[in-house]
Structures are given as C-alpha cells and as structure tokens.
Amino acid sequence: MKIKVLDQLNKIDVMSVLKETGAILEGHFKLSSGLHSGNYLQCAKLLQYPDRTLKLVDAALEQYHAAINRDSIDTIISPAIGGLFFGYMLACRLGIKMVFTERKEGLMELRRGFEIEEGEKVLIAEDVITTGGSVSEVIKICEDLKADIKGIICIVDRSGDLDFNYPYYRLIKIDVETFTAAECPLCRQNIEIYYPGSRPGGKR
Numbered sequence: 001m002k003i004k005v006l007d008q009l010n011k012i013d014v015m016s017v018l019k020e021t022g023a024i025l026e027g028h029f030k031l032s033s034g035l036h037s038g039n040y041l042q043c044a045k046l047l048q049y050p051d052r053t054l055k056l057v058d059a060a061l062e063q064y065h066a067a068i069n070r071d072s073i074d075t076i077i078s079p080a081i082g083g084l085f086f087g088y089m090l091a092c093r094l095g096i097k098m099v100f101t102e103r104k105e106g107l108m109e110l111r112r113g114f115e116i117e118e119g120e121k122v123l124i125a126e127d128v129i130t131t132g133g134s135v136s137e138v139i140k141i142c143e144d145l146k147a148d149i150k151g152i153i154c155i156v157d158r159s160g161d162l163d164f165n166y167p168y169y170r171l172i173k174i175d176v177e178t179f180t181a182a183e184c185p186l187c188r189q190n191i192e193i194y195y196p197g198s199r200p201g202g203k204r
Contacts, residue, residue, distance in 0.1 A: 003039055007173040012059040014172040018156070021046040028186040028193045033131065035178040038186060040196050041156050043127035047085040056155065056171055057089050064153070064169050070094050073150055074121040077101065077142065079108060079134040086155055087125035101138055108137040110145075118146040126154045129170075132162045139164060 078087030091098035
C-alpha cells in the first residue's frame with residue numbers, strides 16, 4: 001500500500017518522525033469515509049513522545065512564524081480528543097491560553113467553563129484532518145461566538161483539497177491509497193479488517 005508525501009515542513013522530515021513513533025499503522029482498515037486502506041494514521045502514537053512532538057511544533061512555528069506567533073494568536077482551540085495534546089503543546093510554546101471542545105450527545109460544544117470572547121484571536125489545532133468534519137464544527141462554534149479565527153493547523157493533512165475559508169497550515173500533507181469495499185485487494189485476501197476511527201461513522 002502506498003502513502004505519498006505531497007508536502008511537509010522544510011527543516012524536518014515529518015514522515016520519518018511518524019514512522020519512528022509508530023504513528024503509521026499497516027494492516028486492513030475501514031476509514032470513517034467507508035473506504036478501505038492498508039494504512040492508517042494514528043497520531044496518538046506520535047503524541048506519546050513529547051520530545052519528538054515538540055521538535056515538530058518548533059519546526060512548524062519557525063516556518064509559520066509570520067502568521068502564528070504570540071502577538072497574532074490569543075488562544076488555541078482544539079477538538080477533543082485527537083487535537084488536545086498538539087494544541088496544548090502549541091499553546092505552551094507560544095505562552096498562550098488553550099481550550100478544547102468536546103461532544104455532548106453527539107454535538108460539539110465548548111464546555112467546562114471555557115469561554116471565548118468576541119474578537120478573541122484563535123487558532124484551531126487538530127492532529128489529523130481527513131474530511132474536516134470536527135474542524136468545521138469548531139469553526140462554527142468560534143464564528144457563533146464572533147471570535148477572530150486566524151487559521152487552522154494540523155499535524156497530518158490527508159484531506160485532498162479542503163478549503164475552510166481561513167488560512168490552513170499543516171506539518172505534512174499526504175495521499176493515502178484507498179479502495180471501495182468492492183475493489184479492495186485486502187478484502188479479496190480475507191485479511192481481517194479494523195475500524196480505527198475516533199468514533200463510529202464520525203468525521204475528522
């Protein structure tokens with residue numbers, strides 16, 4: 001199965017870090033889109049190593065410094081659970097506030113007493129973006145609160161060509177080979193299938 005790197009940070013080999021930390025899984029997976037793949041990105045495997053994650057965070061902040069810095073961003077906001085550690089590490093490096101959204105009865109909400117003020121400059125941070133569903137929900141929350149959305153940043157972009165109508169930054173952009181169930185060579189080999197998504201039928 002193939003993973004093609006389309007773009008990544010200039011000063012660090014992000015793909016190598018993902019491989020070294022076991023974040024690229026191999027097998028037979030059913031994705032939240034319903035498609036099948038021989039690979040799956042599990043960024044939690046990367047995030048269990050703070051030192052390696054911080055190297056990626058530092059490289060990203062260096063490359064995107066003109067847009068992402070302490071003067072331009074007040075708050076990092078991430079959807080739980082995937083974006084939490086990445087968002088927290090970004091906020092730690094920038095020395096700013098970090099909050100997160102979570103689901104209640106299937107709906108994404110800002111809870112636990114977290115608040116975003118009108119005009120607050122926010123950056124949305126996620127680990128992996130595929131369909132953009134969770135990020136779009138966070139965007140809606142921020143827009144409803146009249147926050148000033150400065151952009152979206154993720155570790156891995158495997159979305160294709162999503163347009164959130166805000167600046168979009170990523171540490172690496174990849175293309176993962178996928179198949180419909182009818183065309184899947186792994187199904188034909190009777191290889192056991194796994195559903196590794198963050199939530200059944202969900203969109204990330």
